[in-house]
Amino acid sequence: MEEQLVRLLAETQSSQQVPRKQAELQLQQLYNEEAFPIGLASVASHDSVPADIRQSALLALKTFVLGAWTPQFDEFKGRILVSDENKSRLRHMLLELATSGKEERKIKSAASYVISKIASSDFPDEWPDLLPTLLRVIPAGTDSQLHGALKVLSDLVEDCLNEDQFFSVARDLVKVVYDVAVNEARKPTLRALAVSVFRSCFNILEMVMEDHKTEVKGFAEEALNAWTPFFVEVLMSRLPPPPPEDEEIHEGNSADTYRGLIALKLQVVKVLVRIRTLFPATLSPQSPVLFSATWEELSSLQNAYHGMYIEDERQGRLEDADGLPYTLDFLVLEELDFMQACLRAPPVRKELQQQLAAQTSANGSPHSTWVTEVMKLAVAYAQITTEEEGLWDIDVNIFLSEETNVTANYTARTACGDLVIKLGEWLKEATVDGLLTHTRSLYSENTDWKAKEAALYLLNQLLGDFSDVNKQVSASSANGYVDFIRYAMQQGNVFLRARGYLVAGSLTRTSGEALHQVSLSFMEASLQAMTHDSSEVVKVSCIRALQYYLTALPASTTLPVQETIISALAQYLSTQDLSDLNESDDLMVTLVETLRDAIMLDPRVCLTGAGLDLLFTIAGHGANNFQITMLITEIFEDITTKLTAQ
Structure with a gap:
């Protein structure tokens, strides 16, 4: 047979x-x-x-x-x-x-x-002999035997063990995988797989925590006392230089070792994030040393990451046959998230606040603090990758989905935005000042456009969060950015230019009346670019930025240009293939929302101007999109209500 x-x-x-x-x-x-x-x-x-x-x-x-x-x-x-x-x-x-x-x-x-x-x-x-066989093979087996046994054990822990079965063998199981994880004579990939098995144990612990809090906490503390020194050691170890691209995807000692070490570090960070989620108090005493180790690691990886993904277009987001991620972009993403999580730990906050107070006192100003150093790190990893650059050039809808935070594509860039937002929630003024200080240094040097764009991108993310919680930027900080915005809006690179228009609108929205004197010129520049700029990315950025001006500026400023805005939107729409717009959900939503804000300045424009015609045009081509249909229906209801009241 x-x-x-x-x-x-x-x-x-x-x-x-x-x-x-x-x-x-x-x-x-x-x-x-x-x-x-x-x-x-x-x-x-x-x-x-x-x-x-x-x-x-x-x-x-x-x-x-x-x-x-x-x-x-x-x-x-x-x-x-x-x-x-x-x-x-x-x-x-x-x-x-x-x-x-x-x-x-x-x-x-x-x-x-x-x-x-x-x-x-x-x-x-x-x-009955399945688990005993695995626990017997793992300590003494060859690398090949160990790999198979760990893979089976991983699946067993994830899919088969119930709480009684787990606790009957938990200590033996954790000891066996711990011995593999700390054994430097084993391949890094096998050590990573052992750490992954340990992380799976916490899924079982989470399921039984409510009913067995004391036992679970005791087991977790006992396990962490043994594992934490190993975690710190792995985080503090340095990766070798990345292999050349033509070697990276092939089997070979140097490439295998490099991939294995990334996989090991990744699994360590993943298990720390899991522990931080389930047992924050247990991990809290170690959080300052873990935070420092993660920060140092990210600082040491900047050049390699920049060369591989921001200058070059190395393939990222790769996993091996066992489902272990092993590319540098994955590691950076996990470490940025863990760094952000550590910022919430009380011991980390206490130590950083003391440092900030001492640095501010010594300098006589809030500049050149550890916050500024975090901003340098965030700007380094928030730069547009070569892959993103290519995608956004082809499809402006992908650019908009990133900009409006509706994408499921979580990258180092978005993680840096989240890191800066979390820092701003805790230390608002220090975060704004730290970012402004680093932005000044970038714009005073002959720095690459990607770094300048990244600094403004992070500001945009921070301002978006401020707007959500009704916080404002001080007048001095807002005015400190005006020249950088003007510079960006005049640059040849489309992404830096687009960022300038977007930040101009965001800053107007979150700075009260501080920028009202320059905001009109910013808004007029956006209207001009909407109809005359050669880049689609810049045009849609201006359309989105108009929403900020329309909601932030007084009616005395915006009402005189109401018909100009609607006319500019109509002109933009006339240049588009409307059949293509059916597949551009984010662009359609942005167009409709901006048109809505323009019309609602004074709905009577619908009686004489082109606002209503434009709405009908968009509605006709977005009829298959539920979100667009509901949005336009609400706009018609609002227009009717307001006109009736008038």
Whole structure:
């Protein structure tokens, strides 16, 4: 049967539909054969069979197990097609395959997945020796055996162990993975996998915390006392220089080590974030040293990150066959989030406040403080990556979705925005002053446009948060940014130019009357750019910025230009392919919201001007979009109410 299975599995990968469908049908017809699942496991275990066929055999076996192993599975087809004797043989064959001494990561991962499905039904009653076998293999096994055993253990902890089973083996399990994690003789990737297993334990702890608070807290404190020195050591260790791009994606000692060390650091940060979420008081005493280590690490990685993602376009967001992220962008993102989380820890705040007071007293001003240093770090990582630059050039809707924070794409840039926002919530004046101080230094030097844009982007994020909670920027700080905004609005780079227009509007909205003298010229510049700038990114930025002026400036300033604004919006819309706008949700929403704000200055414009025609045009092309339809319906209701009242 094995030869038949190899042939059929090969044909299921055919690019031709007819033979592929026939092979899939023949495999299903073999389900009733007693030797079928054993044959698949045997094919997967043969070194002589190509790796893709072996993986395919395990995938077919997983599908068979879900449909024919036990009624407990949702995918069960109604008949158990495996005898108890064959079940026992399969369990043994699969575990042996997963923990073999051969270097076959993808095969082991696929085998582990089948094991976890079977274990979710059979462990521990029908498979009592599964966990003891793993705990025996892990300490003494070769790297290959260890990899398979850790992968199976990871799936077991995540999917199979209930609270009683977990607590009966918790200390032994945690000790076994701890010994792997701290063992520098092991490959970094295996150590990362061990840390990942430890992190999965906290998912079980979270589920039982409410009912067993004392026991869970005691276990967590005991585990952390052992693990925390290791976490600090990993965070404080330095990465080697990244390998060249042509080596990075290939197997090799230096590239493997680099990827493994990133994966290890990443898993350490992930487990710290998890602990910080579940047991903040337990981690709090260690938070100052963890905060410092994370800050130092991020500072040391700036040049590598800048070279790989801001100057070059290295591939990011990559995971290995075990689901472990291993690229630098992932590590930076996790560390920025953890740094932000540490800022909320009382010991960190106490120490930083003391430092800020001492630095301010020594300098006689709030400049050159640790806050300014955080701003330098944030600006370094908030710069537009080469990938983002390319995407935004192609599709302005992606740019707008980032700008309006409706995207699910969480990047180092957005994480830096969140970091600055959290700092501003705690130390408002110091954050604004620190960012202004660093912005001055950037604009006084021959700095790359990306750094200048990033500084204004972070200001924009901070101002957006201030607006949400009704905070304002002082007049001196607001006026301190005016020259930088003017400079940005006149630059050749479209993203720096667009940022200038956006920040001008945001600053007007959050500075009270401080900028009213220059805001009219800013608004007029936005109207001019809307119709005459060559860049779509700049045009839509100006359309969005107009919303800020219309809500912040007095009617005596905005009402005289009401019809000019509506005319500029109509002119912009006339240059667009309206059929394309159906797929540009964020752009459509921005257009409608800006038009609404312009009309509501005085709805009587609808009786004589083009405002109503423009609304009908947009409504006609956005009829399939629920959000647009609801927004326009509300606008018509508001117009009717106001006109009736007048």
